[in-house]
Amino acid sequence: MLRLSWIALLSVVAFAQAPRPVLSPEVHADRKVTFRLKAPNASEVMVSRAGGPKDAMTKGDDGVWSVTIGPLAPDLYTYSFAVDGVNQLDPNNALMVPNLLNSSSSMVLVPGGMPWEVADVPHGSVHHHYYKSGVIGDQRDYYVYTPPGYDDRAKKQYPVLYLLHGFSDDASGWTAVGRANVILDNLIAQGKAKPMIVVMTLGYGEPAYVAKPQPAVRDAGMRERNMTRFRDALLNEVIPAVEKEYRADKNRMQRAIAGLSMGGGESLFTGLNALDTFAWVGAFSAGVGSDFSTNFPKLNAKSSSGLQLLWIACGKDDRLIEPNRKFVEWLKANDIRHEWKETEGAHTWLVWRRYLAELATLLFRERTS
Amino acid sequence: MLRLSWIALLSVVAFAQAPRPVLSPEVHADRKVTFRLKAPNASEVMVSRAGGPKDAMTKGDDGVWSVTIGPLAPDLYTYSFAVDGVNQLDPNNALMVPNLLNSSSSMVLVPGGMPWEVADVPHGSVHHHYYKSGVIGDQRDYYVYTPPGYDDRAKKQYPVLYLLHGFSDDASGWTAVGRANVILDNLIAQGKAKPMIVVMTLGYGEPAYVAKPQPAVRDAGMRERNMTRFRDALLNEVIPAVEKEYRADKNRMQRAIAGLSMGGGESLFTGLNALDTFAWVGAFSAGVGSDFSTNFPKLNAKSSSGLQLLWIACGKDDRLIEPNRKFVEWLKANDIRHEWKETEGAHTWLVWRRYLAELATLLFRERTS
Numbered sequence: 001m002l003r004l005s006w007i008a009l010l011s012v013v014a015f016a017q018a019p020r021p022v023l024s025p026e027v028h029a030d031r032k033v034t035f036r037l038k039a040p041n042a043s044e045v046m047v048s049r050a051g052g053p054k055d056a057m058t059k060g061d062d063g064v065w066s067v068t069i070g071p072l073a074p075d076l077y078t079y080s081f082a083v084d085g086v087n088q089l090d091p092n093n094a095l096m097v098p099n100l101l102n103s104s105s106s107m108v109l110v111p112g113g114m115p116w117e118v119a120d121v122p123h124g125s126v127h128h129h130y131y132k133s134g135v136i137g138d139q140r141d142y143y144v145y146t147p148p149g150y151d152d153r154a155k156k157q158y159p160v161l162y163l164l165h166g167f168s169d170d171a172s173g174w175t176a177v178g179r180a181n182v183i184l185d186n187l188i189a190q191g192k193a194k195p196m197i198v199v200m201t202l203g204y205g206e207p208a209y210v211a212k213p214q215p216a217v218r219d220a221g222m223r224e225r226n227m228t229r230f231r232d233a234l235l236n237e238v239i240p241a242v243e244k245e246y247r248a249d250k251n252r253m254q255r256a257i258a259g260l261s262m263g264g265g266e267s268l269f270t271g272l273n274a275l276d277t278f279a280w281v282g283a284f285s286a287g288v289g290s291d292f293s294t295n296f297p298k299l300n301a302k303s304s305s306g307l308q309l310l311w312i313a314c315g316k317d318d319r320l321i322e323p324n325r326k327f328v329e330w331l332k333a334n335d336i337r338h339e340w341k342e343t344e345g346a347h348t349w350l351v352w353r354r355y356l357a358e359l360a361t362l363l364f365r366e367r368t369s
Numbered sequence: 370m371l372r373l374s375w376i377a378l379l380s381v382v383a384f385a386q387a388p389r390p391v392l393s394p395e396v397h398a399d400r401k402v403t404f405r406l407k408a409p410n411a412s413e414v415m416v417s418r419a420g421g422p423k424d425a426m427t428k429g430d431d432g433v434w435s436v437t438i439g440p441l442a443p444d445l446y447t448y449s450f451a452v453d454g455v456n457q458l459d460p461n462n463a464l465m466v467p468n469l470l471n472s473s474s475s476m477v478l479v480p481g482g483m484p485w486e487v488a489d490v491p492h493g494s495v496h497h498h499y500y501k502s503g504v505i506g507d508q509r510d511y512y513v514y515t516p517p518g519y520d521d522r523a524k525k526q527y528p529v530l531y532l533l534h535g536f537s538d539d540a541s542g543w544t545a546v547g548r549a550n551v552i553l554d555n556l557i558a559q560g561k562a563k564p565m566i567v568v569m570t571l572g573y574g575e576p577a578y579v580a581k582p583q584p585a586v587r588d589a590g591m592r593e594r595n596m597t598r599f600r601d602a603l604l605n606e607v608i609p610a611v612e613k614e615y616r617a618d619k620n621r622m623q624r625a626i627a628g629l630s631m632g633g634g635e636s637l638f639t640g641l642n643a644l645d646t647f648a649w650v651g652a653f654s655a656g657v658g659s660d661f662s663t664n665f666p667k668l669n670a671k672s673s674s675g676l677q678l679l680w681i682a683c684g685k686d687d688r689l690i691e692p693n694r695k696f697v698e699w700l701k702a703n704d705i706r707h708e709w710k711e712t713e714g715a716h717t718w719l720v721w722r723r724y725l726a727e728l729a730t731l732l733f734r735e736r737t738s
Contacts, residue, residue, distance in 0.1 A: 039452075040453060094468060094469050102462075104460045124499075128495040
């Protein structure tokens with residue numbers, strides 16, 4: 001019989017000394033969610049969900065504020081508390097949103113069989129690589145998802161999706177919040193996506209772009225470096241490293257690039273100016289820019305005829321919907337084949353996980369014109 | 370010339386709408402550190418460092434509380450704010466401490482050439498694996514560090530350190546907070562540690578042990594399952610998976626196990642009851658238990674003569690110092706070779722990173738008796 005009394009004592013002591021923990025978030029079987037926060041001296045506490053409303057919370061006698069909302073549709077919601085107008089994450093929730101500028105958001109999963117929920121299927125692995133960029137000059141990183149079965153198939157080559165995050169994310173964004181590895185695990189298990197490698201690299205070509213304190217102004221030079229040096233590091237450093245270390249198919253037909261917001265802008269800028277490198281390009285709520293002929297000087301009907309898919313999506317309530325519509329009009333006017341999806345939603349992960357889940361089913365497959 | 374005006378507009382719009390950000394933490398060249406927090410309606414705000422004092426903060430006219438402390442010795446400090454007695458992390462600091470029970474701590478690095486600081490040396494990679502445990506019944510994970518050069522040396526086998534976290538950590542604890550990969554990168558580059566694989570697996574044999582809400586009582590059965598099922602999953606699931614997927618040396622002389630706190634207890638329980646499996650055992654501020662003869666029934670001078678190293682360390686100010694001293698007395702009384710280090714410090718990562726940095730230089734080397 002094991003005697004673990006000191007471990008038990010330690011935990012009893014630890015908990016006796018700690019204040020009674022607050023349970024938050026609490027997801028109910030009917031998909032309602034209760035949020036709680038201890039803030040005994042606050043005058044006003046609200047909870048706000050990304051892409052959703054703010055809800056006022058009510059103070060209890062014990063100084064714990066709470067509110068129950070819903071039922072909510074199954075999803076992975078990002079939320080913050082605002083305590084007398086100051087945002088903070090939920091201190092009682094282990095699921096935090098990684099961000100290079102602030103730590104103010106938490107996540108709650110309302111389950112319902114969605115592609116980003118961990119299921120009892122074979123799982124791929126996520127590899128975290130660190131390197132010093134000669135192009136950019138900093139110590140940086142990238143993640144590589146290898147699909148289930150990768151290690152057992154010693155000769156098989158895999159197509160590669162380069163998947164880029166948005167502004168203020170770090171390189172973990174697509175796994176930690178986007179749950180890209182979980183989405184791919186599920187789609188692959190269902191036969192809906194081809195087994196593929198997914199590379200998720202840090203996006204900033206100019207580290208000052210996301211430094212703290214934030215620059216008061218981003219001059220044109222900084223914005224340009226953020227894009228062009230990112231592109232150079234991807235093409236000259238990350239892709240060669242991936243193709244050396246992983247059984248990545250080097251044929252352009254097996255290479256895709258997609259991203260969200262700033263990463264969508266980077267995907268378009270990198271992909272549509274390197275049509276000999278990528279055959280599949282995806283843009284999720286992308287920062288498309290406005291001077292398309294200048295940004296994509298070599299893109300026309302002829303040069304894009306080898307593009308298997310240019311897939312562009314944006315939510316109706318996104319601030320970037322008008323630039324995206326203009327970009328699509330420009331593509332139409334120039335006879336450049338593409339797929340355009342205006343969806344419900346705004347500039348949030350609620351749409352980006354869905355966009356990945358959809359695009360992943362289209363990549364690397366035969367295309368009917 | 371790139372036109373990225375919409376990206377620029379997006380960022381200007383985003384920042385125009387956001388309140389002026391607070392800079393925190395601010396590390397000065399003289400190693401003083403300024404902490405700031407906006408809490409306009411609070412009556413009292415303090416900052417407390419793990420293993421260190423609490424410092425009162427002063428409210429400014431703009432509702433931003435601040436304090437400057439130090440100079441501090443170079444280290445990676447964990448801290449929290451207490452706002453009217455309620456703990457929270459620093460919302461303006463991207464470096465958060467992952468924890469399964471709460472999200473209330475942030476980290477600040479005061480640099481000074483320490484082993485946990487990223488240096489311009491070759492970096493290893495960290496691989497994140499997900500699997501369903503048949504022994505424990507849940508979906509869980511483990512991390513594997515492969516040292517620099519691992520991919521280039523197609524035939525070389527490596528020794529393996531199984532490195533375990535403490536209670537309320539998740540499997541990322543040793544990398545996210547312990548910076549084990551950075552420490553190993555630096556020690557290997559300096560020739561102070563042998564290139565090795567490090568496996569950092571989730572520690573709980575009983576998921577209810579760390580569930581929320583926390584169980585009011587941990588009965589003996591729960592505590593036993595937490596230990597024994599962890600041990601079974603490690604020996605029967607994780608080690609075979611690692612040895613299948615990585616070029617891990619299967620000789621017991623090339624297999625080490627070490628851990629902190631709960632993980633230290635697990636290392637002792639697993640390692641000292643499987644002397645045919647491990648030749649190196651480390652315990653950092655370990656939950657050693659108290660009934661040693663019952664917990665280590667087969668351990669004696671003879672059976673432990675093949676142990677290359679039993680390395681035990683604990684801080685003088687740790688609540689577990691007395692149980693650790695008693696364990697060492699028992700080892701001495703039973704003629705079981707060991708190394709015992711009483712150090713400065715308490716039950717914090719400030720000691721555990723140092724213990725790893727020291728133990729890693731000793732592992733897998735010739736031992737002079």
